[in-house]
Amino acid sequence: MTLINVQRNLALSIAGACSVVLLSVTSFAAANPTLQALNIDTRQTSVSGLSSGGYMATQFQLAHSEHVVGAGIVGAGPYYCALGQIGIALGQCVNKASSSITNTPFLAQYETYLAEQKLAPRDSLQDDRVVIIHGTNDTTVNRTAANLLAEQYKQWLPANNVKYINDEAFAHHMPTESYGSKCEVSEPPFLGNCNYDAAGTILSFIYPNIQAPPDVKNSNTSADSALQVSTIDLSDLTDLSATSISDDAFIFIPENCAQGKRCRLHISFHGCNQSASDVDRQYAQHAGFNRWAQNNDIVVLYPQVKKSMFMPLNPQGCWDWWGYTDENYANKSGPQIKAIYQVMQALGKE
Incomplete structure (x- = not known):
């Protein structure tokens, strides 16, 4: 029988405590109808990400746009910016900007993958909706790279389906209304207290008819704290070997x-240095998605990447956007994309 690790924060009358419980699917459903009771329409899936997570969000969307209806990308550059090499990634896709960087080789690889059927058909992308956020104080990913990402999406999608926010004074982090570090600095947990609801901006653009949660203004900390995330074992849903993805996800x-x-x-x-080993559950708990999800019947999955000082070399716990897993990292055959797709399908029981 499949086993699922579930971690629930239980609010106690005197003090808070966490209880990690190992239950079978059957007994878990009887005691807590969560995963076993899920009825997810996977063809209404959306993605988002910060930094390396933003690169992964684009890669996953292009690989499976027949399921993904939109993406929110914060502090990231264009699809296939690294050209499969860490040296190129560091030389033109993060804080440095090569004077010769253009979309030409990136779009050429996109077309090659399309021809090889390693990405979803072009037509399936046409009705997607995308939000790109890049702050004026972001010194981790250069503005040239962010502009190239916006140009790619404007080439792939109708103009009204792309929203590029590039005039706000965010550093390299996920902007929130009231949680995290000062808005002008980039530091752990890489959540910026910016009086700006980036999660709400993303979800409300992707799903135009959703409703804002009650008292959305100035309620981020208390609202997110009240909506506790759980922990599930993704290895019960797919094979995670050679992916660098952690068994535990929020x-x-x-x-x-x-x-x-x-x-x-x-x-x-x-993003990099933002997994559970670095910031515990702060990103999952306080990025701002959960209160919108609660009000609009959206399940939110926060998969985690493991750090590694050996092969594959990934010392900052980044999602693979330069090829540390294998050469297919940016298409549907990539180990991480394939694993997350299988998790999505398992959650949707398709």
Whole structure:
């Protein structure tokens, strides 16, 4: 029988405590109707990500746009910017900007993958909606790279389906309304207290008809703290070997979704140095997605990447956007993309 590790924060009347419980699917469903009761429409999936997670969000969207309806990309550059080499990634896709960087080789690789059927068909991307956020104080990913990403999406999608926010004074982090470090600095947990609801901006653009949560202004800390995330074992849903993806992932399941209501799925990819080993569950708990998800029946999955000082060399726990897993990292055959797709399918029972 499949086993699922579930970590629930239980609010106690005197003090808070966490209880990690190992239960079978059957007994877990009886005691807590969450994963077993999920009724997810995977063809209404959306993705988001910060930094390396932003690169991964684009890669996953292009690989599976027949399922993904939109993406929110914060502090990242164009698809295939690294050209499969870490040296190129560091030379033109992060804080340095090569004077010769253009979209020409990146778009050429996109066309090659399309011809090889390693990405979703071009037509399936046409109705997607995308938000790109790059702050004026972001010195980690250069503005040239962010502009090239916006140009790619404007070439692939109708103009009204792309929203590029590039005039806000954010550093390299996920901007929130009231949680995290000062907005002008980039430091752990890489959440910026910017009086700006980036998660809400992303979700409300991707899903135009969703409703804002009550008292959305100045409520980020208390609202997010009240909506606790759980921990699930992704290795029960797919093979994670050679992916650098951690077995444990965070998940937020709204009450209606836990009771079997038809729900959508949002997958949010953390940035480098932002996995559970660095910031615990702060990104999953406080990025701002959960309160919108609670109000609009959206399950939010936060997969995690493991750090490694050996092969594959990934000392900062980044998602693979330069090829540390294998040469297919940016298409549907890539180990990380394939694993997350299988998790998505498992959650949707397709």
